[in-house]
Amino acid sequence: MSGAHRYTFRSDAGAGVTRRIASHAESAGIVLPATASTGGEDPAQEVFGEIADAARFRAVSSQRRMLVSRCAEPNAFMEPAVAEATEGATGMTLHVLLAWKRAGTGAPELVGAWLLAENRPSSRLPVRVLACPINALTFLGTPVLDRSCMVEAIAAMLDLVAASPRLPKVLCASDVAADGTVLPALREALARLGTRPVEIERRARAKLDLSAETQAAGDRAISLKHRSELRRRRRKLMECGTLAHVSHRTPAEVGAALQEFLRLEATGWKGQSSQGGRAVLRAAPLAAFATRMIEGLAGDGCAGIDALRLDGRPIAMNVWLRSGNGVFGWKMAYDEAYRRWSPGTLLLDDLVQSFAGDATIRFIDSCNRTDATALAHSWSGRRVVVDLIIDVRRGGSWHGRWVAATEYAYRQARTYGREIYHAARRRRRPVRTANAAGQGD
Numbered sequence: 001m002s003g004a005h006r007y008t009f010r011s012d013a014g015a016g017v018t019r020r021i022a023s024h025a026e027s028a029g030i031v032l033p034a035t036a037s038t039g040g041e042d043p044a045q046e047v048f049g050e051i052a053d054a055a056r057f058r059a060v061s062s063q064r065r066m067l068v069s070r071c072a073e074p075n076a077f078m079e080p081a082v083a084e085a086t087e088g089a090t091g092m093t094l095h096v097l098l099a100w101k102r103a104g105t106g107a108p109e110l111v112g113a114w115l116l117a118e119n120r121p122s123s124r125l126p127v128r129v130l131a132c133p134i135n136a137l138t139f140l141g142t143p144v145l146d147r148s149c150m151v152e153a154i155a156a157m158l159d160l161v162a163a164s165p166r167l168p169k170v171l172c173a174s175d176v177a178a179d180g181t182v183l184p185a186l187r188e189a190l191a192r193l194g195t196r197p198v199e200i201e202r203r204a205r206a207k208l209d210l211s212a213e214t215q216a217a218g219d220r221a222i223s224l225k226h227r228s229e230l231r232r233r234r235r236k237l238m239e240c241g242t243l244a245h246v247s248h249r250t251p252a253e254v255g256a257a258l259q260e261f262l263r264l265e266a267t268g269w270k271g272q273s274s275q276g277g278r279a280v281l282r283a284a285p286l287a288a289f290a291t292r293m294i295e296g297l298a299g300d301g302c303a304g305i306d307a308l309r310l311d312g313r314p315i316a317m318n319v320w321l322r323s324g325n326g327v328f329g330w331k332m333a334y335d336e337a338y339r340r341w342s343p344g345t346l347l348l349d350d351l352v353q354s355f356a357g358d359a360t361i362r363f364i365d366s367c368n369r370t371d372a373t374a375l376a377h378s379w380s381g382r383r384v385v386v387d388l389i390i391d392v393r394r395g396g397s398w399h400g401r402w403v404a405a406t407e408y409a410y411r412q413a414r415t416y417g418r419e420i421y422h423a424a425r426r427r428r429r430p431v432r433t434a435n436a437a438g439q440g441d
Contacts, residue, residue, distance in 0.1 A: 009053075028203035047152040049160035051167075052082035052096040060098070061300075065109035069351065072147040073180045077138040078115050078302075080294025081328075089288040093118040095167065095383065097160065098152035101146070114151030120170050121403060123410035129403065130161065131172045137280070137290055140328065140368040141384070143178045150185035158189055162392040164306050171390040171399050172407070178202065195396040197388040198404040201411045203369065206376040207383040210355065211362040220292030226378070230349055233341040238340075241311040244317060245350050248305040254298035257305040258291060261317040265333035280331070294330075297321060303330075308347040309329040316343035318351060323364040327355055387411070 032319040050056075057064070058080040059363060068074055086094045099112030116130040145153045161167050190196050237243050248257040262281050265271065271279040280290050297303035302323060308316040309347040320327055334344040355361050365383055366375055376382075389407055392401025 030045050037285055038373045045157045047099060047101045047149060048108075049112075049156035050100065051100050051160060051164065054080065054094060054096065055088045057083050057096045057098070057113070060110060064113060067110045067113065067144060067146060069418060070146055070148070070322045071324060072142070072150055072185075073077045073142050073199050074326045075140050075176055076297070076321035076323035076328045077133050077140050078113055078142075078144045078300055079297060079300065080135065081300055081302070083115055084139065084291055084296055085289050085292035086212050087114070088431040089134065089292050090117075090285055092134070094134070097143075097157040097171070099145075099156045100195045101152075105289050109146075111146035111149050112143060112153075114157055118168060119172075119405055120409075122174075123404060123406050125406055127170075127399075127403065128168045128169045129172045130172070131247065133175055134308055135286070135289065136278075137286055137293070137330075139175055139330075140177065140365070141173050142180070142182050145182055145185065147181070153189045154182075155192055157325040158193065158390075158392050162193070162394070168333050169392050169397070170403050171392065172403075173197075173390055174230070175385045175386040176388055177274075178386045179382075183386070190390065192390065193394050193434050195328065195391055195394070195400075198386055198401075198408070199386050200404065202384065202386040203386075204371045204382040204384050205368040206366040206373065206379040207381040208364040208366075208379045209362070209381045210364065227349075230346060232340070232348055236268065237310060237315075237338065237341050237343065237346070242311050242370035245347065248296075249309070251295060251299045254303060255291075255295045255308060258289075258294050258306070258319065259318070260314055261305060261319055261331070261333055262287065262290070264317055264335065265331065268333060268336050271287050294319060304378060307350055308343050308349060308350075310338070316347040317349055318344075319349070323360075325360060327361055327364045329364065329367050331365050346376075406433045 029377060030032050061080055064080065083094055083096055086092055095116050095118070097112070097114040097116060098110060100108040101111045102108040115134060116131065116132050117134050118128050120127065121129055121131075121132040133139060133247070143154060144156070161171070162169065163209075234243070248254050262279075265283040266279040268279075271282065273390040280287050294303050294305075303319070303321050306313045306320070314335070315338045316332070318332045321330050322328070332344055332348070334347075352364070364379075366373075366379065368375065371382060387407075389400065389404035391397055391404075393400065411435065
């Protein structure tokens, strides 16, 4: 880095670490010891971190695509389009943590990416933290890491946060996948700092594993009896008019279909505050963010919208995201006038069969908050996610422990309150059908 300042210090373990701080760009690079980054086999290799913004992240799109192709766990919510939507529509301060690996004199390759935003904790403590996912419309906080150097990449990013005078030192990392290889790598990297994450909540959500299925995976995801019922409901809808499954893939198509989707969602129960709805159009900043994010992802080939149309009018719509070998269900909406025929379930059934026929797709993440949904009865697989409080200070601090204790107490109280609320609602009216189990809820 031109114009960079360079200095060296020794860690508590006595390992030499070199830090480069680029003062003109307010970014830093961390060079790990050879024994940490390569196992001591190739001292010419180094892993270093960078604090970037959305424009910089977009500028390295080709490197990002290569990273996704070799990452341990894909995440559609760690894409440049998400960063651009955050900066352009939310007013939040975004930090894109990047990890690079340089071998010899060759150009460095991207080995890690993690989007973090400055925000207050969910308990609304009057402190600033680094949070991921970015907001209520992003549903996975797992960093994207090269599977060949996960610990080194995450260590470089965490050490960079610890060294920066302008970044909060506490991370609220929510919806981090707990059943893969990234979380153990995160724990190991934190152990090198003499600290460990505090787990404040753990949940499971529906997931469909297509890698372990045959080409009939979509057929077996739903019982034969249920499938027979779906065929009956499809015939009933066809008696009402011309029924068609339409896929929207180009950016222009996705942009127009997204506005249809937002209006459809707002006309249903999600648009009613009395029903606990969370329609995107009810919050103008979220609607602006959603539009920019989905249109941007579609431009990168990472988003699509499918609709079940009756005489051209959408009666069910599903917005999905794609990254690497994974598909992520973002949102679903349906016309409640046709609720008795489960149009949302019919559309999802079509989508599952379509994705099952694509050999490059290995799983579908429902992005539901929990597995207490009707979809969980159809998909036997589960993705376990955890919410963590991470203090990057070496050995931790009282501040980090205070944030963790407050967040844990808040989550426990919220969970208890939610259970009481849903129990009261169940006493007042029947449980909703499968269409109410839309993705991303």
